[in-house]
Amino acid sequence: MSFITVNNLWKEYGDLVVLENLNLSVKQGEFCTLVGASGCGKSTFLKMLLGQETPSRGQLLLEGEAFPGEPDRNRGIVFQRYSVFPHLTVRQNVLMALELEQKPWLGKLFGRARRSALEKVDAMLTSVGLEASANKWPHELSGGMQQRLAIAQSLIMRPRVLLLDEPFGALDPGIRKDMHDLLLKLWRETGTTIFMVTHDLKEGFYLGTRLLVFDKVRRDPHDPEAFGATITYDLPIGQADSKLFEDINESVAETARHQAA
Amino acid sequence: MRMINRHPGRVSATLLGLLPFLLIMLIYSLASQERLAENPNDKLLPGLEQMTAAVDRMAFQEDRRSGDYLMWQDTTASLQRLGIGVTIAASLALVIGILNGALPLIRANLAPLVSALSMVPPLAILPILFIVFGLGELSKVMLIVIGTAPIMMRDVAQRVRELPGEQLIKIQTLGANTWQVITRMVLPQVLPRLIDSVRLSLGPAWLFLIAAEAIASTEGLGYRIFLVRRYLAMDVILPYVIWITILAIVIDQCLRLANRRLFPWYNAGGH
Ligand SMILES: Nc1ncnc2c1ncn2[C@@H]1O[C@H](COP(=O)(O)OP(=O)(O)O)[C@@H](O)[C@H]1O
Ligand SMILES: [Mg+2]
Secondary structure, eight states, rough: OOEEEEEEEEEEETEEEEEEEEEEOOOOOOOOEEOTTSSSSSSHHHHHHTTSSOOOOEEEEEEEOOOSOOOOTEEEEEEEOSSSSSTTHHHHHHHHHHHHHOOOOTTOHHHHHHHHHHHHHHHHHHTTTTTGGGGGGGGGHHHHHHHHHHHHHTTTOOSSSSEESSSTSSHHHHHHHHHHHHHHHHHHOOOOEEEOSSSHHHHHHHHHEEEEEEOSOOOOTTTTSSOOOEEEEETTTOOOHHHHHHOOOOOOOOHHHHOOO | OOOGOOOOOHHHHHHHHHHHHHHHHHHHHHHHHHHHOTTTTOOOOOOOHHHHHHHHHHHHHTTTTTTTTHHHHHHHHHHHHHHHHHHHHHHHHHHHHHHHHHHHHHHHHHOOOOOOOOEEEEEEGGGHHHHHSSHHHHHHHHHHHHHHHHHHHHHHHHHHHHSSSHHHHHHHHHHOOHHHIIIIIIIHHHHHHHHHHHHHHHHHHHHHHHHHHSSSSSSHHHHHHHHHHTTTTTHHHHHHHHHHHHHHHHHHHHHHHHHHHOHHHHHOOOO
């Protein structure tokens, strides 16, 4: 059985159709990258996977069951910014995830339990390359390090699904490469199912196992809100040729122009 | 060079800052000398001598009737009222503000009331407070609470709602329940903002304190000022006003320092 199933999914905000007729089936452990023009509903799709938004029509199923209606510990998220807590140090940020789980009322760990939790935390920090910054505040970190922290914080919960919304969009191109390697490494180690939105088509072609292109197939020049985007390409990574890349690139750019007009 | 691009150095900035104070003192002493030369018993603009004598009498000699050092007695009485009032107001603001800011159901229920309360002119209900709570300490403290709490409540609620939505989602994906969201994410981030809010509320708090003391009291800085007004005792009033100002500045700076010490991430721009 497929892990995540999307059947005839629509999302509308009033008269604005964001997504139309989405169909998708994802196996556990896949790494899907989502690309498409800005404003075509990629974040909205992630929000539905997260439980922050509900579909207007159609089905969204996790192992055959409807998705829970609010965020929970099975689905981690990394945003472009503001994903870490500014009032906690790097170590405390990751430790908090374990504390919340084990202490519903106090929200804090002490003594042996705390020490063993900290061991896990430090191992996680090492694996994302933040061991030297464990006692720093988030505002003392570079953008790339903050994103590493956000990823560590999510992954220590061992979520079944990890959602990333343009996580490297604000980073320098040089740092992005390191982050790709890190993400691939963590994905192989944990086997988590990943959905990552990126505005960089190259990134989408390079990372992960599956590329999903969100685009509008129908356009009404007089009413840009009338039609939503859907998945126009669903490609296994590594098999696309450069001609296809150009085609997709062109189509997405076209949608972006219409959206802007 | 354009004026907007001209910055003073450290020393000249200090001097520029001091200048207005020195000027005011100079003008005052000239005016005072002039009046005193005409009439040595003039009360309106007392000189430094009269004022030091008055401070000596009020602060360092026992009062002939009660045997108390009046200025210290007034100071402790006023600071106690101010402290209790502001502490109660800040605690209320923290609890109600967080509930209003973080829980939509409570916000729907309470926010209109808080907004309405913050519009009531506190001095207009001072008579009600005197009638309900009597002329003792309680009514003065209550005036400070009623005068400052609603605005702080709104401020705290606003600060809670300004926390990035991403954080709220993130902590839920870490499995936090509502209580944990409040205690581990909202409360610690709102505390330094509450201290800022208290600093801003201290001005109004002093206003309400002095108003209440002026009307019904037997001790306190405001009481004393309004009492000696009958004798045109500017030599007491002016030092009292300066003393109140110094106290206000010291309290404000203590809060500022406490904020820096307790919440290093906040003041280093980590929010
Ligand atoms: N809560 C909302 N209410 C109304 N419109 C929304 C809301 N959230 C998103 N939208 C609209 O939905 C469209 C898709 O947004 P989004 O999913 O953020 O696009 P993307 O992430 O692909 O850039 C945009 O036109 C946006 O304005
Ligand atoms: Mg987006």
